[in-house]
Amino acid sequence: MTARGLAVEKPKAVEGPTVRDAVMTLLRDLGMTTLFGNPGSTELPLFRDMPQDFRYILGLQESVVVGMADGFAQMSGNAAFVNLHSSAGTGHALGNIFTAFRNQTPLVITAGQQARSIFPYDPFLYAERATEFPQPFVKWTCEPARPEDVPLAILRAYHMAMQAPRGPVFVSVPIDDWDRPCAPIVASTVAQEFMASSAMLAQTADALNKAKSPVFVAGAGVGREQARAVLSQLAEKHQAPVWVAPMAARAVFPEDHALFAGFLPASREAVVGALSGHDLVLVLGAPAFTYHVEGFGPYIPEGSSLIQIVDDPATAARTPVGTAIVGNVADAIAQLVAASSPPSRPAPAIAPPHDDPAPEGQAIYETLLMKRLAALRPSGLLISEEAPSTRGPLHDYFPIKLDDEFMATASGGLGFALPAAVGAALAQPAKTVFCLLGDGSSMYSIQGIWTAADLNLDVKFLIVNNGGYAALDQFGALFDIEVVGSKLPGLDFVQIAQGMGVPGARVATVDALDDAIETLFAGKGPRLLEVVVKRPG
The missing domain is CATH 3.40.50.1220 (TPP-binding domain)
Structure with missing residues (x-):
């Protein structure tokens, strides 16, 4: 009996290799031993006797899971493996699946499905028309016709994800497939590069x-x-x-x-x-x-x-x-x-970036914040950014250098940068990851802070708190519209971070800003800084 009083028949033991064994061997051969997920009942058999050389990265919501995998894949150069929970989990993840598609990030996304024998009865957690659900924002989808076809489907998915233009793919796997007998397969090799004429x-x-x-x-x-x-x-x-x-x-x-x-x-x-x-x-x-x-x-x-x-x-x-x-x-x-052999050309006239003078007083403006970050930042940062209203000052006063890496959302959807920073830190543990967020955008995937704390990743979160969706207000002004629902009073990001195991601090005055930035970047491990800024005008 289960905790809810329902009788569940245990699967019969299978002698010899199973679908799960074949898939784990394949994933190892493909260099995908980091698995991202938030497990549900229809995925559990995948993890039976999980090999010791694999690691499972838990995200507290499926969109966060996909965002972590996206950052990991971008910074590792290889496709990342994602496991979602049936239709509900895939639905939660769709926003960041769309972003991965626009980012051209290679992801092999699998989702659980109910047992094949009860498909005709529309069972609980059945993913009806599973392969259609994530379209059009995956390059290829499949629900294998037979259990023994699962490894080949995942291999094909991997090659499709890695072919230019790269992107996410999707495979739906019934729960009872993992324990079925299956001979191992050998990973094929596909030349991924194609050269211009x-x-x-x-x-x-x-x-x-x-x-x-x-x-x-x-x-x-x-x-x-x-x-x-x-x-x-x-x-x-x-x-x-x-x-x-x-x-x-x-x-x-x-x-x-x-x-x-x-x-x-x-x-x-x-x-x-x-x-x-x-x-x-x-x-x-x-x-x-x-x-x-x-x-x-x-x-x-x-x-x-x-x-x-x-x-x-x-x-x-x-x-x-x-x-x-x-x-x-x-x-x-x-x-x-x-093939370059141009004539001598004069250096082009490029206007220097404008420099807004810092207003007097103790209020922190975004321009000053970016200037002080540029002055006090470590070299060779890996930057994950989702602060739409701060992007102008970021461009003007915080130059991304040759030894830096940088990621943002190509889709315009929010909820990417925070979990992507976590994934990037997993892929590049020797680098410091700087995650720059707006107060509004951070709330789309704030659960990702917990994974950074749980794994003690070197991610420095900086939240620019301007009290709401300032980018929306800016855009509304172009249409002479006073935007409703754009204010976010009462959020305390320090308490949120501390509640998930990440130390944090808040700064709201100019004279305390430099010390707060230096503390943020000091040492290893996750830390959060909330900077209360004053909107211009």
Whole structure:
């Protein structure tokens, strides 16, 4: 009898290897021995006699689980394995599955399903039409026809997740499949890289060499493929300014470099204005372009041409003007460096970042906070950011350097950065992870703090408390709308953190800010700092 008084028949012992044995061997061969999940009844047989070389990372809500796996996969370079609970758990996780899809993060997501024998009776916890539920934000879905097909389905899912453009995949596994007999399988090898056309790259190199004033727009694909250093070489050879593409969710170019031009806004007219005066626009690892508001007119300045290099055929297909080349972005940049022989060009005129003077008084403004963080931060940070209203001051006063890593949500959905920081710390234990959050966005996945405490991960959480959804208020002002439901009084993040095992502190005055930042970054292990800021105006 169970605790609820229901009789449950124990599964019969199986002699020889099972589906579970075959999957565990496969995951080991694929380098996926870190499993992320929040277990439910339909997943429990997966964990029977779990091998000692595997580790299970518990998240306190399924969206948090997927966010942790996303950060882990981005910072490890390999797909991460996620286990969700039937339809309810998959539903909880959908927001961050969508973000992983937009982030192009490789995730192998499995979800529990009821026993096959009771499918016809619509049982409790049955995941009806399970493979359709996470669509369209997974690259491939499957519920294997037979138990012995589960290992091959997971192998195929892994290869699909790792193929460019990378992304999440989904496999639904009935509860009784794990204990069925199954012969082990050998992991196949699939070449994941595909190279851009040599002829088209040669034409691009020729166009770059002949251009009078080229400009580069770099997106998250440059960061995903670790191509920032080689992009710096290409920019220096051509004396070309480098803009960060609109809404880029990774670090793409050192922001303290003399050729760093800034961040393109997500508006058609603003993009054209920023790129005016250049006769060749080379877009690398990004759409051309991502817009947030409706716009009109040309897509690029009059008299200029556009060439795009991206690893996603769908992104290339929707490029409205110019030439799109599909292939590995890092390799393409390296080939362009090798073929560079431009004439001598003067250094481009790049406007220095503006410097807002700090208002007098003891109130902390976001500009001052970013300046002091930049001055007191350790080198080589891994940064996970979700502070929408602070992003402007972050861009202006907290440069992401070549030895840093950076992640943000590519979907615009909240609840990613906090658990992603936890996953990143698991993947890069030698690095300090700095998680910059807004007070509103932090509440979407605050449970992730518990995992950081439980595993004693070196994550430094800084919550910018401006009393509400300030980014929404800013956007509402554009439409002359007074936003309702945007204020968040009474939140105490120090108590929340301490209740989950993370020490925390609050600072609200300028004279205490430096000491609070230094304490945040001192030592190893998780810590939280809540900074109460004053909104401008």
